[in-house]
Amino acid sequence: MTRNRVHVPRSLAILLALALVLTACGGRRDDSESTGGGGEGSTGTEGEGAGAVDASNCPETGTSGVEDGTIKFVSSFPQSGMTAAFSEISKGYKAYFQYLNEEEGGVEVAGESYQIEIEDLDDEYNPARTSTNIDELMGVEGDQAFGVFNVVGTANNIAIRDNLGDLCVPNVFAATGSPAWGNEEYPWTIGSTLAAYSLEGAVFADLLKQEQPDATVAMLVQEDDFGRAYEEGFRNAIEGSDIEIVQVESYPTGANEVSAQMTSLAATDADAFFNGATLLACPNALQRADAEGWDPITWVSGTCISKTLMGIAGESATDVYSMTNVMDPLNPQYDGEEAMQLYREKVEQYQPDADIDNGIVAYGWTQGVLLVEALRNSEELTRQSFMQSVRTLDGVEGGLLLPGTSVTTSAPDDTFMGEAVQLIQYGFNGSPDNSYFENVGELRDFEGETPDLTPSELINA
Incomplete structure (x- = not known):
C-alpha cells in the first residue's frame, strides 16, 4: 500500500499561530433551507440559509484537519494494477495545490x-479497500x-x-458522474464537474434523434451502479x-476483458453502440468492435476520453462521440487560452512526471481550482460552512472549464456541477500525441435540468 503526502510549508512571514474557529457556522444567508456544522468544542446547529447542512447531531469536529495554518484533505483512488490510469487525475490537483501554496500564499478563508x-x-x-483507506x-x-x-x-x-x-x-468533488x-x-x-451519466444518455439520444431517429442500439455497461446509471439513464432519454x-x-x-460481450453485441449489427465501459474495458471494446467489422455510431463514456485510453484504442476510436466541460489539452484551439498556458506551466513545474x-x-487541476474557490467562499472555516x-x-x-462554462449548485434542488457540456468527436491522426476530440455544435446548458432528466431511483440510490 502506498501513501502519498503533498504539503508545501508556508513562508516564515505567514507561519503565525491560527486560532481555530470554535463556534459552528450559522449561515448568514437570506434563503431558507436548513443545515448545520460544528467546530471542536462547539455544539452543532441546524444552520440556516440556502444549501445549509444540518449538523445538530454532529460530533464536535467541525474544524478538524485545520492546524498550524494548514487545511488537510485526504483521498483514495487507484494507483497500481490495471486501474492505475486514474491516478493521473491527482497529479493535476496536486500541481495546483503546490502552485497555490508556493506562489499564491495559499487560500484565504474568512480573512486568514x-x-x-x-x-x-x-x-x-x-x-472495500476505499473504505479501509478512508477509515x-x-x-x-x-x-x-x-x-x-x-x-474515484x-x-x-x-x-x-x-x-x-x-x-x-x-466528501467533495467525487470523481464520478x-x-x-x-x-x-x-x-x-457532492460530485464534481463530471456530468451525470444520465446527461450523457440524454445527449447521445438527442444526437441519434437527429442522425438516425429509428436507430437500434446495443449497450455495454459495468455490473454495478455505474453501469446501471448509464442503462437506465439512456432508456429514460x-x-x-x-x-x-x-x-x-x-x-x-x-x-478489462470484454471480447465475449462485444462479439454478442456486434452480432446484433445495431446502428449505434453505447460504450458505457471505463478503464481498459472501454478501448478494448472499441478494438473488438473494429475486429468484428461492426461500424455503428458510437458513444464512449466520459470516463474514457483521456489521451491514455483513446490512445490504446487508436484508430478504432475514430469518430466516436462523447461530451465534456473541460478543455482538451491536445486540442490546438485552446493553446492561446491563458488558463491553458498556466496549467501547462505549473503542472510541468510541480508534477514533472505528469x-x-x-x-x-x-x-484534476480543475477540481483543485474549484475546491479552493469553495473554500474562499466559505463564511467560516468549518465543515458546515464549507459544505454550504x-x-x-x-x-x-x-x-x-470550457470558455463560457461555469459551475452552479443550488442545494437542495440541484447539486450537480457538470450541467454545461460540449458534444465532442474523436479524430485519430496517427498517434495519441496528435489525436484529440473536436467540438461538435454549440455548448449545451442543462442548468437545473439534471434531476428532471434522471430517473428518481438513480438519484435516490
Missing part, C-alpha cells in the same frame, strides 16, 4: 491564509482531516458515504422515440 495539504492511499478501484486516513472519529476529496469511482464513494455522513465529514450525488439524504457528499435498445451486455466491475496533454490531468459554500456555488469559473 491557509496552505492545502492532501494525503492519499491506493485502493486499486476496490470499494485509516480520517480516523475512527473522523477528526484526522478536514474532508475527503476526489475519491461510484461504488467506491457509495462505500464511504454512510460513515462520512454520520461523522459529518465533507453518478446521479446518486444528488441525493439529499447524503448532504455531506429515448422514451417516446423510435430508438430501440436491442441488447445490453455487462462485465464485472474493474475487468502527462500535461492528458485530459484527466486537466480534469460548495452546495451553493454561483456561476464559479476557473481551471480548465
Whole structure:
C-alpha cells in the first residue's frame, strides 16, 4: 500500500499561530433551507440559509484537519494494477495545490491564509479497500482531516458515504458522474464537474434523434451502479422515440476483458453502440468492435476520453462521440487560452512526471481550482460552512472549464456541477500525441435540468 503526502510549508512571514474557529457556522444567508456544522468544542446547529447542512447531531469536529495554518484533505483512488490510469487525475490537483501554496500564499478563508495539504492511499478501484483507506486516513472519529476529496469511482464513494455522513465529514468533488450525488439524504457528499451519466444518455439520444431517429442500439455497461446509471439513464432519454435498445451486455466491475460481450453485441449489427465501459474495458471494446467489422455510431463514456485510453484504442476510436466541460489539452484551439498556458506551466513545474496533454490531468487541476474557490467562499472555516459554500456555488469559473462554462449548485434542488457540456468527436491522426476530440455544435446548458432528466431511483440510490 502506498501513501502519498503533498504539503508545501508556508513562508516564515505567514507561519503565525491560527486560532481555530470554535463556534459552528450559522449561515448568514437570506434563503431558507436548513443545515448545520460544528467546530471542536462547539455544539452543532441546524444552520440556516440556502444549501445549509444540518449538523445538530454532529460530533464536535467541525474544524478538524485545520492546524498550524494548514487545511488537510485526504483521498483514495487507484494507483497500481490495471486501474492505475486514474491516478493521473491527482497529479493535476496536486500541481495546483503546490502552485497555490508556493506562489499564491495559499487560500484565504474568512480573512486568514491557509496552505492545502492532501494525503492519499491506493485502493486499486476496490470499494472495500476505499473504505479501509478512508477509515485509516480520517480516523475512527473522523477528526484526522478536514474532508475527503476526489475519491474515484461510484461504488467506491457509495462505500464511504454512510460513515462520512454520520461523522459529518465533507466528501467533495467525487470523481464520478453518478446521479446518486444528488441525493439529499447524503448532504455531506457532492460530485464534481463530471456530468451525470444520465446527461450523457440524454445527449447521445438527442444526437441519434437527429442522425438516425429509428436507430437500434446495443449497450455495454459495468455490473454495478455505474453501469446501471448509464442503462437506465439512456432508456429514460429515448422514451417516446423510435430508438430501440436491442441488447445490453455487462462485465464485472474493474475487468478489462470484454471480447465475449462485444462479439454478442456486434452480432446484433445495431446502428449505434453505447460504450458505457471505463478503464481498459472501454478501448478494448472499441478494438473488438473494429475486429468484428461492426461500424455503428458510437458513444464512449466520459470516463474514457483521456489521451491514455483513446490512445490504446487508436484508430478504432475514430469518430466516436462523447461530451465534456473541460478543455482538451491536445486540442490546438485552446493553446492561446491563458488558463491553458498556466496549467501547462505549473503542472510541468510541480508534477514533472505528469502527462500535461492528458485530459484527466486537466480534469484534476480543475477540481483543485474549484475546491479552493469553495473554500474562499466559505463564511467560516468549518465543515458546515464549507459544505454550504460548495452546495451553493454561483456561476464559479476557473481551471480548465470550457470558455463560457461555469459551475452552479443550488442545494437542495440541484447539486450537480457538470450541467454545461460540449458534444465532442474523436479524430485519430496517427498517434495519441496528435489525436484529440473536436467540438461538435454549440455548448449545451442543462442548468437545473439534471434531476428532471434522471430517473428518481438513480438519484435516490
